[in-house]
Amino acid sequence: MAELMAAGEEPEILFWVGCAGSYDERAQKITRDICKILHHVGIKYAVLGTEESCTGDPAKRAGNEFLFQMQAMTNIEVLNAYNIKKIVTGCPHCFNTIKNEYPGLGGTYEVIHHTQLIQDLINEGKLKAEGGESFKGKKITYHDPCYLGRGNGIYEAPRKALEVLDAQLVEMKRCKSNGLCCGAGGAQMFKEPEKGNKDINVERIDEALETNPQVIAAGCPFCMTMLSDGIKLKDKEQEVKVLDIAEITARANGL
Amino acid sequence: MVAQILFLVLTLAAIALFTVNLRKIIRNIRLGKSVDRKDQPQKRLMTMLRVAFGQSKMVVRPIPAFLHFFVYIGFVIINIEVLEIMIDGLFGTHRIFNGLGGLYNFLIGSFEILAFTVWVSCAIFLIRRNILKLKRFSGVEMKSWPKSDANYILITEILLMSAFLLMNAADAKLQLLGSAHYVNAGAFPVSQYLINILPSTEGALVIVERSCWWFHIIGILAFLNYLPYSKHFHILFAFPNTYFSNLEPKGEFTNMVSVTNEVKAMLDPSFVPAETESGKFGAKDVTDLSWVNLMNAYTCTECGRCTSVCPANITGKLLSPRKIMMDTRDRITEVGQNIDKHGAEHQDGKSLLDDYISREEIWACTSCNACVEACPVNIDPLQIIMELRRFAVMEESQAPGSINAMMGNIENNQAPWKYSPADRFNWAEEK
Numbered sequence: 001m002a003e004l005m006a007a008g009e010e011p012e013i014l015f016w017v018g019c020a021g022s023y024d025e026r027a028q029k030i031t032r033d034i035c036k037i038l039h040h041v042g043i044k045y046a047v048l049g050t051e052e053s054c055t056g057d058p059a060k061r062a063g064n065e066f067l068f069q070m071q072a073m074t075n076i077e078v079l080n081a082y083n084i085k086k087i088v089t090g091c092p093h094c095f096n097t098i099k100n101e102y103p104g105l106g107g108t109y110e111v112i113h114h115t116q117l118i119q120d121l122i123n124e125g126k127l128k129a130e131g132g133e134s135f136k137g138k139k140i141t142y143h144d145p146c147y148l149g150r151g152n153g154i155y156e157a158p159r160k161a162l163e164v165l166d167a168q169l170v171e172m173k174r175c176k177s178n179g180l181c182c183g184a185g186g187a188q189m190f191k192e193p194e195k196g197n198k199d200i201n202v203e204r205i206d207e208a209l210e211t212n213p214q215v216i217a218a219g220c221p222f223c224m225t226m227l228s229d230g231i232k233l234k235d236k237e238q239e240v241k242v243l244d245i246a247e248i249t250a251r252a253n254g255l
Numbered sequence: 256m257v258a259q260i261l262f263l264v265l266t267l268a269a270i271a272l273f274t275v276n277l278r279k280i281i282r283n284i285r286l287g288k289s290v291d292r293k294d295q296p297q298k299r300l301m302t303m304l305r306v307a308f309g310q311s312k313m314v315v316r317p318i319p320a321f322l323h324f325f326v327y328i329g330f331v332i333i334n335i336e337v338l339e340i341m342i343d344g345l346f347g348t349h350r351i352f353n354g355l356g357g358l359y360n361f362l363i364g365s366f367e368i369l370a371f372t373v374w375v376s377c378a379i380f381l382i383r384r385n386i387l388k389l390k391r392f393s394g395v396e397m398k399s400w401p402k403s404d405a406n407y408i409l410i411t412e413i414l415l416m417s418a419f420l421l422m423n424a425a426d427a428k429l430q431l432l433g434s435a436h437y438v439n440a441g442a443f444p445v446s447q448y449l450i451n452i453l454p455s456t457e458g459a460l461v462i463v464e465r466s467c468w469w470f471h472i473i474g475i476l477a478f479l480n481y482l483p484y485s486k487h488f489h490i491l492f493a494f495p496n497t498y499f500s501n502l503e504p505k506g507e508f509t510n511m512v513s514v515t516n517e518v519k520a521m522l523d524p525s526f527v528p529a530e531t532e533s534g535k536f537g538a539k540d541v542t543d544l545s546w547v548n549l550m551n552a553y554t555c556t557e558c559g560r561c562t563s564v565c566p567a568n569i570t571g572k573l574l575s576p577r578k579i580m581m582d583t584r585d586r587i588t589e590v591g592q593n594i595d596k597h598g599a600e601h602q603d604g605k606s607l608l609d610d611y612i613s614r615e616e617i618w619a620c621t622s623c624n625a626c627v628e629a630c631p632v633n634i635d636p637l638q639i640i641m642e643l644r645r646f647a648v649m650e651e652s653q654a655p656g657s658i659n660a661m662m663g664n665i666e667n668n669q670a671p672w673k674y675s676p677a678d679r680f681n682w683a684e685e686k
Contacts, residue, residue: 063644151506186622
């Protein structure tokens, strides 16, 4: 972003990578695939790079409003300095926080999640599913991230992004507004679960496996971690792949 | 004449007692912190019409939705009959509305059919709770009083409907006998089948009819006064509760203004904050919660839809969103009783956090909003959990160790993990 600014240019959209997308090895792949898609369709985009920092979401959900607002205000200063208008995020938590909680602190932007961007690109005819791996007829089940689905009512965009694949989409018993959490939200990602008789991600994986999928589609780096761990635990890594919608889209287009 | 005076006294006493208790509850709700829920009146009205009147969130579970609909519609419509009973009781008339002719017959006929469906629905509800023992109605918080409460409500409704139908049956038989006081009025599609079980003498029939009439109306007045002590209060509070419910996206949590002021002052020393309500951060006790949270607690009818979809509860953790609401109500009731007994300044040394809700419960929440989504009357248990967390973290610095570590990382490295900020862009280089 700093480079574009120096060159006196403005991006069409800022890609907010997020901490998981920046540091988590598995999520980095998703980040690169989102970039490939943006590049493929010729959108002029920018990232903040080292100027990006945590949105404050996990601090807020853990109850630390101070830390959240410190993070938020610092980020808003950076975003406003670059005159950012539109943001796409790779993570539903960043998406929710910037979209809903930043405006009250002085940061108002048009914020979309990457599955919405993909849906828009498909609708505009700029993105198809050709020239790459075929998902035709493959059984795919989509796991709704809480902060995308219930949190913001986005159920259709990720499904539309999958429909174009001509794959066989199967829904889990608990889906859409009734979707079961992967177990990572509310800062659970960063702590051991409380005492219980089962881990939430295992409960979710059991349900996903009931649909006999070849691919479990996700739209959130935290869900990705939880679901992948579940699949490993069930020793199903060979038969079932957990892939982000961005990865599926990139593969289908041979990117 | 004696009967009319007795009726008047009973009715006035019942209404007075109910008013006293209702005012206490409203006073208790007002102990909560202020929050503005008066914006967008049109949208609020639509939400109330859709969710409370229209029962839109009940349909997710079709069987209870169907049965509940009968009880609900029965409650609303049979109240027209209560109006007639009131007038008859006060003026010593009998079936005062019979001048409506065909319409009256239609109304009485409809009430009978509704009364019958209410009766059957309540019977099925009792079976679901006590014989089929549905999982949703069990749980640690559903022992003793909450369990009995549910059964008392269902049994009372069955008794009231039985009295109503039996009264009509006796009336119909008296009409057939040509009894002087019992004018020919009404249609009795259900109670006609009860006529044969009733005695055949006029005197005995009048006793049956009058007993049922009194039982029915005294039952209604008593039930009215049972409401403030019961989960059944939802029949009234569902309406304001949905009207004042949160209209923002569920993922959006409130930004604390008090914190904004401090953070702004920290980042810019010249910043002078506007006067705001001072106090502690987050909630330790019910009076630290908002009035909407407290109204939510009084509205909860303990149906357990929230708990049955809670990922923490499903996987055996201690957290149950229904218990959060019931604890909040129990505690605010206790605070209110303390005020009545010992005055407003009395402190009993207890609090919602720890004495009612444990740390283990609040830290098990994934903030997934499934409970909020599931509630048929838009109750928000998540907000209470978050307020308790805010108190634990910001006032007490009492978070689980790994949460403290995560927050330390954000403070020092601007990421929840221990990575260097300088490495944030490394994803672009590796391949």
